[in-house]
Amino acid sequence: MAQSFPYTYYACDCFDSNTTTSTKRASQVVAAAAATEDEEQTFDPQNPRSNYALYPLEHLLYCEDCQQIRCPRCVLEETLNWYCPSCLFEVPSSVVKSDGNRCTRNCFNCPICISPLVVNLLENADADQGTPDRHILICPYCHWSTLETGVEFEKHTGVYAQLARIANGGKHIPTSKERDKERERRKELEARQRDSKNPLSPSSETAAVETEAREPPSRDDLFSNLAAFYKSQLEAQTPANPFSPGEMNFSSPSAYSRIMNLYSTNTAKKQKRVKPTPMREAASELEGLVIYDPASDSAAIERIKRDGWNSTLSPTQKLAQTNPHLQFADELRPIPTLLCTKRSKRCRSCRHILSKPESKITSTRYKIKLLALNHIPRLSIRALPPTNPPIPSIPGGSTASQPQPFNYNTLRSGIPTHFLLHLSNPLFDPIRVTLATSSTTPGKVQSRVTILCPQFDVGANTDVWDDALSSSPAPMARRSTINAETGQIEAGKIWDKGRNWTSVAIEVVPGFLADLKNVSGEEDGLDEDDDLLEIPIFVRLEFEADVHAEERGLSDSRGSKAERESREQAFWTVVGAGRIAGR
Amino acid sequence: MSTRPNPPQKRTSLLPKPKLLTLDPTVLIAQHAHLSGNNPITIGARTVLHPHCRILSGNAAVVVGAGCVIFERARVGMGVGGMGDKQGTDTVLGKNVVVETNGVVEGGEVGDGTVVGVGGVVGRGCVVGRYCTIAASEILPPYTRIPDFTVVYGGGQQRVDRTLEMRPELVESKMGLHEKQLDMFQRLVPNQVAKWM
Ligand SMILES: [Zn+2]
Ligand SMILES: [Zn+2]
Ligand SMILES: [Zn+2]
Ligand SMILES: [Zn+2]
Numbered sequence: 001m002a003q004s005f006p007y008t009y010y011a012c013d014c015f016d017s018n019t020t021t022s023t024k025r026a027s028q029v030v031a032a033a034a035a036t037e038d039e040e041q042t043f044d045p046q047n048p049r050s051n052y053a054l055y056p057l058e059h060l061l062y063c064e065d066c067q068q069i070r071c072p073r074c075v076l077e078e079t080l081n082w083y084c085p086s087c088l089f090e091v092p093s094s095v096v097k098s099d100g101n102r103c104t105r106n107c108f109n110c111p112i113c114i115s116p117l118v119v120n121l122l123e124n125a126d127a128d129q130g131t132p133d134r135h136i137l138i139c140p141y142c143h144w145s146t147l148e149t150g151v152e153f154e155k156h157t158g159v160y161a162q163l164a165r166i167a168n169g170g171k172h173i174p175t176s177k178e179r180d181k182e183r184e185r186r187k188e189l190e191a192r193q194r195d196s197k198n199p200l201s202p203s204s205e206t207a208a209v210e211t212e213a214r215e216p217p218s219r220d221d222l223f224s225n226l227a228a229f230y231k232s233q234l235e236a237q238t239p240a241n242p243f244s245p246g247e248m249n250f251s252s253p254s255a256y257s258r259i260m261n262l263y264s265t266n267t268a269k270k271q272k273r274v275k276p277t278p279m280r281e282a283a284s285e286l287e288g289l290v291i292y293d294p295a296s297d298s299a300a301i302e303r304i305k306r307d308g309w310n311s312t313l314s315p316t317q318k319l320a321q322t323n324p325h326l327q328f329a330d331e332l333r334p335i336p337t338l339l340c341t342k343r344s345k346r347c348r349s350c351r352h353i354l355s356k357p358e359s360k361i362t363s364t365r366y367k368i369k370l371l372a373l374n375h376i377p378r379l380s381i382r383a384l385p386p387t388n389p390p391i392p393s394i395p396g397g398s399t400a401s402q403p404q405p406f407n408y409n410t411l412r413s414g415i416p417t418h419f420l421l422h423l424s425n426p427l428f429d430p431i432r433v434t435l436a437t438s439s440t441t442p443g444k445v446q447s448r449v450t451i452l453c454p455q456f457d458v459g460a461n462t463d464v465w466d467d468a469l470s471s472s473p474a475p476m477a478r479r480s481t482i483n484a485e486t487g488q489i490e491a492g493k494i495w496d497k498g499r500n501w502t503s504v505a506i507e508v509v510p511g512f513l514a515d516l517k518n519v520s521g522e523e524d525g526l527d528e529d530d531d532l533l534e535i536p537i538f539v540r541l542e543f544e545a546d547v548h549a550e551e552r553g554l555s556d557s558r559g560s561k562a563e564r565e566s567r568e569q570a571f572w573t574v575v576g577a578g579r580i581a582g583r
Numbered sequence: 584m585s586t587r588p589n590p591p592q593k594r595t596s597l598l599p600k601p602k603l604l605t606l607d608p609t610v611l612i613a614q615h616a617h618l619s620g621n622n623p624i625t626i627g628a629r630t631v632l633h634p635h636c637r638i639l640s641g642n643a644a645v646v647v648g649a650g651c652v653i654f655e656r657a658r659v660g661m662g663v664g665g666m667g668d669k670q671g672t673d674t675v676l677g678k679n680v681v682v683e684t685n686g687v688v689e690g691g692e693v694g695d696g697t698v699v700g701v702g703g704v705v706g707r708g709c710v711v712g713r714y715c716t717i718a719a720s721e722i723l724p725p726y727t728r729i730p731d732f733t734v735v736y737g738g739g740q741q742r743v744d745r746t747l748e749m750r751p752e753l754v755e756s757k758m759g760l761h762e763k764q765l766d767m768f769q770r771l772v773p774n775q776v777a778k779w780m
Contacts, residue, residue, distance in 0.1 A: 113737055123756040138746065141718060142736045145746040310742065 005408030005579070006381045006419075009054035010372070011043055011572035012071035014348070043536040043572040044442040046529075054574055060372035061354040063347040069372050069571060070354055075345040083361040086116055086337045090361050102336035106159045110139035111317060111332040119156045120145075135159075137334050149330055160336060167218075168331060179224045187286055216293075217285060219323050226288025230259060233279045300327055344368075377425050377433070377458065379539060381575040383408065384418040384495075384505060408578035411533055413512045418489060419577055421451070421537075424501035425458040429543045432457050435504070436538040444530050445511040445580060451537075452491045453504040461500040508533065510580045533577045540570040603640070604779060607649070611769055612776045616653075620645070620662060622671070627651065627678070631768045636682075642671025643690060650679040650765055657682040657699075661689045661707065672708045679761050683719075694731065696758060714747055714754060 044050060052073065061070040082091045086107035095104075108117040117137040124133050135153040138145035146152065150169040153162045167173045174182065217225070234255055258279055282289040304312060311329050318324050320335050344356040356368040383406035411417060425431050435454045440446040489495075495503045510533055547563045604618065607628040616632040618624055620640030627649035632638065636653040638645055641662020653659060659682060660674045672690030679696045682688055686699040689706055694713035699705055703717040706724050712731035717723060721735045732748040735741050747754050 112742065123752065125752070136746075142742060143716060143734045143744040143746060144742075147746045147750065 005576055006383070007576040008057065008379050008381065009045075009574045009576075010057055010060060010069060010376070011050070011053045011574065012055065012060065012069050012074060013053070013572070014071060014074035015049070015053060042438040042442055043538070043574065045534040045536055045574040046443040050574075057373050057376065057378055058371075060376070061345060062370050062372040062375040063350060063352060063354060064370060064375075065350045065352050066347060067567065067569065069376060070345075070347055074348045075354060076348050076351075077343045077345055080342045080344055080357065080359055081361070082339045082341055084337055085340045088361050091339055096339065101339045103339060104160045104336070106157060107337035108137055108159065108163075108334035109320075109337055110142060110144050111320065111335055112144040112329075113139060113142040114320065114335070115139055115141040116337070117334055119153070119159060121156070122152070144332075146334060149332055163334065168333070173220070176224060179221065180228065183225060183228060183286055190286070216296075217290070219325070222285075222288050222290055225286055226282060229282050229287040230279070234258070303328065374426050376569075376571070377423050377427075377431065377539070377541065379537070379573050379575065380422045380424075381419050381506070381535075381577055382406075382422065383578075384420050410581035411508075411510045411578045413510050413580055416507055416509050419506045419508060420495055420503045421506050421575070422501060422503040423458055426461050426500075427543065427545070428460055428462070429545050430457060430460045431541045431543040433502075434540040434542075436540070437535060441511070441533070441535055443534075444527075445513055447511040447533055447535075447580075448509040449535050450491075450507045451504065452489055452507060453494050456494050456502050456504060458502045459498075459500045506535075508535070508577060513580055513582060531580045531582070533580055535575050535577055537573050537575060538570065539573055540568070542566065542568050606776065606779060610776055611772060611774050612779055613772050614775045616775070618779065620660065624660075629765050629769075631765060631772065633657075633772070643673045645674045647676045648678045648680065648695070650761065651676050652681045652761075652764070652768070654682060654684045654686070656684055657686045657688075659688045677713065679758060681761070686717075689725075691726075696754070696761075714744070714757075716744065 055071050061075060063070050082093060082096050083089060084103035084107050086103060087105055089105060106119060110117055117139055119135050120138045122134040122136060124131060132154060135156045136146045151166050153159055165173050262279060262281055313326060313329060318326055321333060342357045345354045346352060347354055353368050354370045355366060358365050358367055423433055433456055435451050437449050437451060440448055489505045495505045513531055544564045544566050547565050603623045605625040607626060609628045610626050611631045613632060613634045615634040616636050618638045622640035622644040624638055624640050625646045627647060629649055630647055630651040632653050633655045635655050637658045639658065639660040639662055645660040647659065659676065662671055674688060674690045675692045677693060677695035680693050681698045683699060683701045685702045687704045688699060691705060691707060691709040693705060693711045694715065696714040697711055699717045700719035702720040704722040705711060705717060706727065708726040709723050711729045712733060714732050715729055716734045718736040723735065732744045733741050734744050
């Protein structure tokens with residue numbers, strides 16, 4: 001994990017708890033028991049699975065009903081609304097369904113470098129002679145513009161609609177109705193040709209001449225031809241359904257299975273029930289069939305020879321296009337901006353909402369936001385330099401008097417190093433904390449770890465002024481000191497304490513990297529990040545809290561006041577204390 | 584690259600260098616613009632030097648063409664007061680070149696109408712063509728040659744600005760806008776050129 005030292009990650013056990021609850025069958029009880037035993041074991045930050053369980057505290061949510069941490073893996077997301085990140089207009093979900101997930105106003109991204117395009121007015125020298133203004137989309141960063149693909153616009157608004165009608169080079173893109181008409185016309189023409197000709201004569205020169213004259217059909221043409229062909233096939237074989245509207249319905253299961261029957265051979269055999277006769281495949285260009293033409297490849301090669309690599313596209317540029325089969329820069333289309341969503345998050349087990357943004361697009365505030373950092377104590381670690389004054393007179397004085405920054409990247413093997421574990425409490429109730437860790441860290445490089453004061457109290461997160469205004473400062477808890485002669489820190493005492501925080505010392509003896517190399521006898525005995533000193537720490541909290549809000553309402557009506565319940569919470573954390581020096 | 588002259592030195596030794604300085608009478612030099620070096624500096628008509636820009640001729644001569652705009656904290660040329668390495672390359676900016684804030688042109692030639700973006704660096708001995716754009720924070724390594732109408736963007740990628748190349752009228756309108764900007768600077772920025780004459 002690449003982060004600057006020191007850091008703390010919190011483990012969400014949602015995966016493990018899911019597996020134990022799902023293994024309910026009698027045959028798997030043993031396995032479940034084994035799994036629970038697994039949980040008892042030390043959390044291993046080196047385990048590949050841990051990558052999916054560890055999160056910084058800031059990334060976690062908290063479910064108040066389950067009283068558990070919720071990570072991105074154990075929340076459900078719901079889309080609240082769709083909006084364009086460029087013009088900040090909300091797009092109704094019905095429009096998203098019909099028009100797709102792109103902005104249909106004026107927002108486009110550059111097909112070369114993806115920065116947002118701007119609409120520019122072309123200088124109009126003949127404006128006084130009544131020539132209308134022309135507009136283009138231009139990239140302010142890489143200077144690509146629609147002029148390079150021969151597209152100009154008449155108006156500076158509604159660019160999406162205008163672009164839908166203009167092909168590259170300024171040609172008109174037919175609408176679907178025009179396409180239908182044209183297809184009918186050509187079908188009739190073909191039929192007439194077939195009738196007029198003697199079917200035995202093999203000459204088809206006229207047809208060949210005609211196809212040569214025409215441009216190869218565009219992707220949109222082929223799609224509409226194929227769609228029309230399927231529609232006609234479905235209509236021909238299904239009795240007219242009085243309930244179905246004129247619109248073709250591909251999504252009906254029977255239509256879908258018939259279309260898919262085209263492509264599958266074995267499923268048709270397996271099913272004994274008589275299936276509706278499979279549809280005929282598309283047989284001509286007018287039915288959406290496109291025949292591979294090797295000449296197009298050689299033309300492309302010739303073009304690369306002539307124009308060089310600069311005229312071709314990178315895979316990223318191709319994939320960003322609506323048609324990812326483009327090859328050359330002059331085929332590029334501006335990319336309509338992808339819409340973004342605002343989402344609410346729910347707890348996966350109790351479905352309560354954990355986070356919900358305000359639905360107004362321009363607002364970045366949240367209606368509901370249950371963050372883990374408001375419910376879970378923050379555990380942090382920092383080095384305690386050996387030159388530290390024994391007893392800091394003021395809280396936080398230990399860092400102020402630090403002579404030079406501690407280098408977390410060169411921990412010395414075998415030399416006891418002291419760190420401070422700092423636990424701050426966001427709750428309004430005092431908590432009792434128990435920290436636990438195994439005596440050696442898991443993994444190949446075994447470092448010895450001792451928490452010098454594993455059990456301690458942390459004060460409540462009361463008003464900052466309560467502490468300052470209280471006339472008699474609370475008698476300070478026992479503080480541990482460093483023995484001047486041995487350099488040892490007294491065990492069993494906390495290091496320092498404040499209003500809602502407590503820090504305790506932890507002694508770490510980093511393991512040896514070199515030994516391991518010798519033992520394994522290989523050069524590559526160590527993997528990447530094996531020299532990380534990551535300490536798994538199990539945190540258990542006990543505290544008394546008010547009974548749940550709604551339950552308290554009930555109890556109030558019964559007359560009893562301020563009912564308290566004791567709660568317990570436990571989770572694994574991993575603190576990254578540094579990196580062990582190689583030598 | 585970021586060797587800044589010592590403030591006391593700037594005050595005392597660098598001001599009296601007018602004999603190697605050739606200024607067009609229409610040049611606009613703002614307060615705190617900084618010109619220094621032992622080699623000749625030539626600045627063309629209507630060029631605008633913004634405050635805290637630096638024209639350094641410590642290693643080699645600097646020629647700034649007509650209608651150029653050198654923005655704040657930009658640097659043209661190299662060598663502070665004779666420091667730095669001996670083998671300098673002359674710096675020649677063409678007409679209407681814009682070096683934006685923190686941009687650096689360390690010797691070499693920059694063609695007419697080229698823009699060096701914010702924090703862009705044109706290394707020593709580069710030859711940059713006409714109407715090129717060096718996008719913000721792009722670095723041209725020394726002795727790079729860039730043809731006309733090139734855009735350097737996205738971490739060293741290059742492409743030809745075919746829009747400008749195909750449409751000479753767009754180049755014209757772009758230069759028209761540049762002229763308007765020069766006029767605006769003439770009206771808004773107090774001219775301290777007398778100090779350097
Ligand atoms: Zn989880
Ligand atoms: Zn938009
Ligand atoms: Zn671009
Ligand atoms: Zn829940």
